[in-house]
Amino acid sequence: MASYCLVGLVTLLVCAQCIGALTVRDYGSFQVSMLRHGEIYATDRACYAWEDVTPWYHGMTHIRGPNDKQGDIRMRVDCPVKIFLAIDSRYPQNGPPNDQYKRTPDSVVLGGCHARTLFYIYESIVTHGPGHVIINAFSDNMAGIFLRDARLISPAARLHVTSLPAGWELGMMRDGEKYATNRASYAMTDVAPKFYGTLHLRGPNDKTSPMTFNINVPATLYVAIDTRYPNPLDRSFVATGEKLVLAGSHPRTDFAVYEKSLPPGNVVISLSATRMLAVMLKPQIDNTFKAGSPLRGMEAPMNSSISCIGYIKAYFLFEYEPTSWVTRSCYVTATISTVSAVPATFLNLLVIAAIARSSTLRSPSFLLICSMAVSDLLVGLLFQPRFTVLRVAEAMGDFDVYCRAAYLASFGNVVIRDDRCDD
Secondary structure, three states: OHHHHHHHHHHHHHHHHHOOOOOEEOOOOOEEEEOOOOOEEEOOEEEEEEEOOOOOOOOOEEEEOOOEEEOOEEEEEOOOEEEEEEEEOOOHHHOOOOOOEEEEEEEEEEEEOOOOEEEEEEEEOOOEOOEEEEEOOOEEEEEEEEEEEOOOEOOOOOOOEEOOOOOOEEEEOOOOEEEEOOEEEEEEEOOOOOOOOOEEEEOOOOEOOOEEEEEOOOEEEEEEEEOOOOOOOOOOOEEEEEEEEEEEOOOOEEEEEEEEEEOOEEEEEOOOOOEOEEEEEEEOOOOOEEOOEOOOOOOHHHHOOOOHHHHHHHHHHOOOOOOOHHHHHHHHHHHHHHHHHHHHHHHHHHHHHHHHHOHHHOOHHHHHHHHHHHHHHHHHHHHHHHHHHHHHHHHHOOHHHHHHHHHHOOOOOOOOOHHHHOO
16 A cells, blocks of 8 residues: 555656646736637737637637737746647638647637638647747737647547538537527527537538538437427437527527437438427547546446447547657656555565564564555555556557456456457
8 A cells, every 4th residue: 555655646746736727827918718609819809709619629728819929929837738729711821830730620710790710720739838838830810829738638528520511510509509500590598507518510490311420439419309390300319308498589499309329430310301400419428537547537428328448449549649748647657656566565575474474473463564564465466567557558558458457457447348348
């Protein structure tokens, strides 16, 4: 136990400077706010606003500056961060350097009193901070700057939707969310917490069959159907008993919600008739993965149609970043565990042998010490090597090794059947 305490203590010291929420300081004339639908875009354009902010970006730290950004932008952060730049799609040549940023499939819309304009989102390849951060990717162009705490990794939670039908848009379900691409004054309301923050696939007012798109991670599909007409969905959808309400300039109308679990890949929604409906998606893994704990958030959906092992596989297959701060912490804890396992094994073995061989040491107090030594011996002999294998497999992205090690410790945080590891 002492060796495990040492591992925990050193890990705590490594992470001590960034335990709390992300804090940004020393950002000069810029302003700091939270990215959300309706968020003011620029310090000198009060009526310009970000719109159609999808769930993964909602809540990020927004570094708000002038309309046209240029030169170096400096600030100080207290945690490792990923930088996201939203670049005007009308001028793709103004995108950031390819050796520093990568284009994501995501986008956000600049609206308000500005004509709705798509902005492509780029993500920094490496993490920045803690400490001084310099962003020097601008040459007098319109752009947005968003920061995300790099400790909150989201491999299988980062849902990407591609190959949408022409003219469809992505947004976030909330009260007041625009219902249809061709009905600007229709809005969703009475959105329950379960559906608030889901990814909204916004199409025309009347949806026709088939509706197709692709997703990259396991997700739950919610379809809210106009209750004035028969349900056009097939039997693979299950009624939840819940409702959303369509309002705005439309008379308040209940929409019954149906759900279905989806694996990654192509999605086809077939309808028996044209209907007014809303389509929502939610990744099946919690969006707040913490450093060194890839299984956090995976226990809850154990009873879903996607097996537990699928979640672990998703962690390694979808956007795993071997250079991230999380991965470096894995190497630190694995090294400490390996070094401390040797004395934990041999020193406790000596204590057990001494008490066993000496009759004068067989008093109740020494027997208590002996039982503690046996416990520590098992930790050093069994648990610490297993812990090291898990951390190294995580750092190297080796799904098979991680699965076997997790199975050997099936009485831990998550239970994995051996036959599932062979999938």
